[in-house]
Amino acid sequence: xxxxxxHAMRRFDARVLALMAHDVQVPLALSNLAAxxxxxxxxxxxxxxxxxxxxxxxxxxxxxxxxxxxxxxLVDQCVAWGLVVRETDAHDARARRIRFTATGLEWxxxxxxxxxxxxxxxxxxxGKDVAAVVLIGLETYAGPAV
Numbered sequence: 001x002x003x004x005x006x007h008a009m010r011r012f013d014a015r016v017l018a019l020m021a022h023d024v025q026v027p028l029a030l031s032n033l034a035a036x037x038x039x040x041x042x043x044x045x046x047x048x049x050x051x052x053x054x055x056x057x058x059x060x061x062x063x064x065x066x067x068x069x070x071x072x073x074l075v076d077q078c079v080a081w082g083l084v085v086r087e088t089d090a091h092d093a094r095a096r097r098i099r100f101t102a103t104g105l106e107w108x109x110x111x112x113x114x115x116x117x118x119x120x121x122x123x124x125x126x127g128k129d130v131a132a133v134v135l136i137g138l139e140t141y142a143g144p145a146v
Contacts (some may be wrong), residue, residue, distance in 0.1 A: 054099030
């Protein structure tokens with residue numbers, strides 16, 4: 001079962017990235033990165049887990065189930081691509097917050113469109129009843145959202 005869940009997740013993420021690579025609303029440089037497979041499912045973790053108001057690196061890593069060092073490497077790449085910035089935390093001057101840039105927000109919107117389309121494709125492939133059962137099973141198995 002774990003192998004199948006992992007395979008399904010990789011397939012879903014690959015489809016989302018493929019859709020983003022061909023989304024005309026994604027900034028060209030970013031869609032080129034996605035098309036050349038420079039953006040990976042690991043980078044999607046930032047897109048999935050970064051709060052709109054920004055997040056600390058430790059929070060982001062925890063939500064994504066990654067080490068702080070691995071998430072820091074991904075954040076560095078996303079900073080270089082102009083998706084996110086690091087800023088001083090208003091509540092703790094020693095801490096830094098990561099937040100989306102304007103380009104990053106465009107990326108996030110493209111991600112949301114791609115996820116919606118990939119979910120619709122999943123439902124079309126397996127049928128709406130099976131898709132509903134899968135969703136209920138995954139929600140039950142995953143437990144409360146973090």
